[in-house]
Amino acid sequence: LSTEFRQHSKLRHVEKDVLIPQIMRERAKELCSDKVQAFTKCCQETGFLMVVKCQQENTALKDCLVGYYSDPLFYEECKAEYLKQREEYRATGIKKKRQTLTSNV
Template sequence: MELNQTADFTKCCKDSGFLMVVKCRRENSALKECLTAHYTNPDFYEECKMEYLKEREEFRKTGIPTKKRLQKLPTSI
């Protein structure tokens, strides 16, 4: 996904407040097009699938979710 579309949409929403539904239609459409292009890309699908399978395999070995494994342990106990 292009970082630009995400940043544009985020900025528009922050700047518009409650009016974002009306004011950010163009940015929302650009973001949807970008996401759709990635979701229909077979290479991207395979990359995501392999990442998921790797994380699942690691969880089955350790019983610890990826998020918890990546957190730093406290240095003083």
């Protein structure tokens, strides 16, 4: 790898621990949108009893999200997305918002 590429791909603490995980959370919510919707619907329908009544939906949602959070390939994809966004910002000075897969998440 070229020295220039290595310099551009170095990550600060805030990038590794805050910004990339933020992208991971956003993307995981999109990828688990069916489970997010099921849990949300259950909570809306049961009100105060959601703690008891929505355990199955909550477990399915957690399992889906944690599956992505603990996947090293998913981390690398999100890191690559972050680096691309950072490079575009450095080149243009314009921060672009992420495109979401679904509009209701």
